[in-house]
Amino acid sequence: MRSKLFTTASAGALLAVTVASTAQAEDLTLCWAAWDPANALIELSKDFEAASGHNMSFEFVPWPNFADRMLNELNSGGQLCDLMIGDSQWIGGGAENGHYVKLNDFFDANNITMDDFIPATVTGYAEWPKNTPNYYALPAFGDVVGWTYRKDWFERPELQAEFKEKYGRDLGVPASLEELKDIAEFFQGRDIDGTTVYGAAIYTERGSEGITMGVTNALYNYGFLYENPEKPYDLEGFVNSDGAVAGLEYYKALYDVGTPPGSSNWYMGENIDAYRSGQVAMQMNFAFIWPGVEADENVGGGKSGYFPNPAGPAGQFAQLGGQGISVVSYSEKQDAALEYIQWFAQPEIQAKWWELGGYSALKAVVEDPDFATSQPYAQTFLDSMAIVKDFWAEPAYADLLLSMQERVHNYVVAGDGTAKEALDGLVRDWTEIFEDEGKL
Amino acid sequence: MTNPAIEGAAKKTPDGLARRIRGLSDRTIAWIFVAPTIFLLLAVNIFPLIWTIRLSFTDFRVNRPNNEVEWVGLRNYQRILSDPDIWATMQATAHFLIWTIILQVLIGFTLAFLINKKFKGNDLWTTIIVFPMMLSPAVVGNFWTFLYQPQIGLFNYAIAFFTGADPASFSMIGDVNLAPWAIVIADTWMWTPFVMLICLAGLRSIPDSIYEAAECDRASKWRQFWTITIPMALPFLMLAVLFRGIENFKMFDLVVQLTGGGPGNTTTLTSIDLKREAFERWRTGYSSAYAVILFVTVFGLASIYVKALNKVKER
Structure with a gap:
């Protein structure tokens, strides 16, 4: 070729x-x-x-x-x-x-x-x-956001046996987000070759777009929609639907039980570093990193595998x-x-x-x-x-993004309020932005 | 007596120019000399300030050059002053400001007091202590993120060594309760030497004769410290507080590098928030009002403080 x-x-x-x-x-x-x-x-x-x-x-x-x-x-x-x-x-x-x-x-x-x-x-x-x-x-x-995992760890017989005994299924590529959380929890704090490792590196960054690019992978799959498909800019009940709330709660639970301590402001670079240095069993990241993973002497050359963002109750989507x-x-x-x-x-x-x-x-x-x-x-x-x-591509996207960054980060990382309150707040922020834009 | 050099230079002045200058008054010549500076000052400081005040009453957004700009009166000011999130950033700033000043003054003065004593290696220790303030704040922020790393950070290991806690069991920059202290510690580490240097200048400005007189009067060291050292070094201490207060009110780089304003908004200082409003949300009018409020606050507080400082100096 x-x-x-x-x-x-x-x-x-x-x-x-x-x-x-x-x-x-x-x-x-x-x-x-x-x-x-x-x-x-x-x-x-x-x-x-x-x-x-x-x-x-x-x-x-x-x-x-x-x-x-x-x-x-x-x-x-x-x-x-x-x-x-x-x-x-x-x-x-x-x-x-x-x-x-x-x-x-x-x-x-x-x-x-x-x-x-x-x-x-x-x-x-x-x-x-x-x-x-x-x-x-x-x-x-x-x-697109996808997942990288330590295939060499997943294939270890002793870990496979322990996982099967605990969860009743094989340790492998997760079929759902819930399964992914189980795997992250399984690896969290585990000793592998004398090193303490953790479940997954996920996006939590506050300053630019990090946590939004991460949390949407859970939100979409639990039923979050940016707007009413029948009525543009109609947000109530779509951004903060029950499914969206469940998706946000899922992401927080994943952060709480399966991520490295101190990973409160991580984005692409930090996730790559954590994965390459053998700190985590899985990492969420954009696909652009995959050639680098393959070429890496610690985690490349067949030690890593890749899978798309797993499905949730409302379907399978990826950012x-x-x-x-x-x-x-x-x-x-x-x-x-x-x-x-x-x-x-x-x-x-x-x-x-x-x-x-x-x-x-x-x-x-x-x-x-x-x-x-x-x-x-x-x-x-x-x-x-x-x-x-994809996220909004409106001219006001930066405003929309910053509101989401703040609301989501405050709930997921800082533990401020509830998921419902965070998404209700997001609806208020976005509504105000669209009103300012003359879209509402 | 005439100065031959000046006379020589004067002779070199072209006749036409000399004639024109000769006709000008001293005041005019003075204006000619200061005019460029005044022009630069107006262009770089005063005009932007006036323009910012004007923008603060509009809904102008720099990323919407084609939109019509509307006059919104005091709406931006009302929104800012009634926004609980902005009050939260004010609280975060106040926490940072108060604790950094307290710690830096206490530690800085103590170090200056110790360094002021004559001992072997005095100069070496001064250089070592001053080292942190020679670094770039961005660099300091960056390496403190490593020091605070739960898995590999020296800070966590030091705490673990003294307390027996698991170093990975707490995260200085990831915990909402610890992060405000994490930025205080990093800033204190970096800027205490600056306070120390100012205090050292104050201590060295106290004449030995005053202490000698106190010795003659059999005043104790403790008494000398409170009645001579502190009052005479107080203007310098107050100057240090003023400098650090102004600097830390606009703190940005170190904290952005260290925590990015998180987790949540716990370390979002006003300068970080203002930057987000102005250059990420692009709400130019709104952020201009925000900047004006901060300017008035700093200017007002600094003016009151300078008056107090002058009174202390006059005593």
Whole structure:
């Protein structure tokens, strides 16, 4: 598969050179978060530089400051970024506030169709308003919350026997969130090879988006809905439904019985560290970390397994992550930036993107017969992408997110009040925000 | 007598310029010199302040440049002053402020008192004690998160050593009761040396002759301490309290790095809350009102305090 891809990649590059030969060489800056996939994109973009003659610069900001830094840049009409791989929730603000260039005409002119991409990523990363054919980004990096577990620990006969005796079933990939909690509790405080280990590392971070990206994986599966499906922005009874309350109580119970002491403000980085250092049996995290887990000398090379977020009483869903790539409307190099998107959308480039560790959202890549077996986590990625749901992508998403962060963190971590009170408070906060926005 | 250097320089002044300057009054020339500074002050300090006050009466949001800005009168102020969450952050700030000042003054003064004695290795100890305040607050916040780690943190192991408790049984930054103390301890560790240095300056400014006179009068060390050392070092102590009070009222970096304002809102200080409102929620008008309230509070308290400080100095 690889040699075929490289042949076609070379052909694509040649085509791009022809297209670019008439254009002026530009210095393009691409803005994104500072994480492993960004390094892969630097590698990938070397092909674009060679093909187009443009120079690529990169502005990568660590996740905790990514939104602050980049939204400041966009809000001030800054020209630092020509291309922005912005978070999925920014799409509403990006479109309505005129930060992103609308790409419909460009897509039509260059035969790029959104039908070629995984539908959830098109809705999540590219469309505004949602479910309308108005595109402000090209799906760039598919991502979803899933679970990593210590397969080598799960397979130990003595642990399997003890687990079976205690819970009456085999120790394996959990079929439900309740089973996952049992497993976390089983490992909590256990001595493995002379080290005390804990159940699971879950998202609890307060400052940016951490705990929301974690708790939604429980809320969705217990019946939480963002709004009345029949009446937009009608929140009462959906955000704070009985199911949603049960989901929030579940997440708190998981935090209380199955997470490492002191994990009160953990997000992606802390979870990775806890898992790689052998502190936890499982970790919740976005799929982008899986290539790094596989390559890790402590937990990689077959010691780890992957599974999608398990089902709850109301179904099986997982929190969508990932981003689309947009052209910043304040850029003076929009033509060259569009050229980059045109190049990036090519199937052979997308295939190489996957090989380098980037999660392509192109159907031609993920539906390739060899894809599911190409990496140990590939099938889990496909299964997870099929069950995604995303947070609000309204222009007021930051307000909505901060309210949820505060309400949920205060209940789950600080033990403030009850789950019902937390979600009732969230309904009040969100209602006020939508009233301020003129949506109610 | 004329100064040849000045005369030489004056001769170098071009005739046209010299003629123009010669026609200006001293007051005008003085204004010409201070005008750039005043202009910078107006542009960097005064204009933003006035603009912030103006924005505080509007519903302006910087991330909605296309929205019409409405004049909302005192609504932002009413919302802030009646918001229990903001009062909770005020309480968290007051807890942090009061306890850091008490601990830093007590420990700082004690250290200064000890360092002021002549002993071998005095300079070395001074350098070692001063070391924490040379570090960046973000760095201090970061490494205290490791010190407070229940599994590997030295702090937990030290507590476990003295109490026999399991180090993993408590989490300084994850527990709602302990986290407010965790930030107090880290800040005290970092800034006590600063208070110590100010107190040391105060102690060294007391003339030896006063102590010698007290010795002649057979005053005890205890009596000397309360009637000479404390009153004469008091202005310096009060200055230290003023500096630390102002600094800790706007504390941000160390606490954000250490706890992120959590767990819950237990360590969300006003500056952290203000930053969230202004640059995460993007409620520019609202956060401007918030900033104005904080400014008035700090300015008012500091003014009262400075008056008290001046009275003490006059005694």
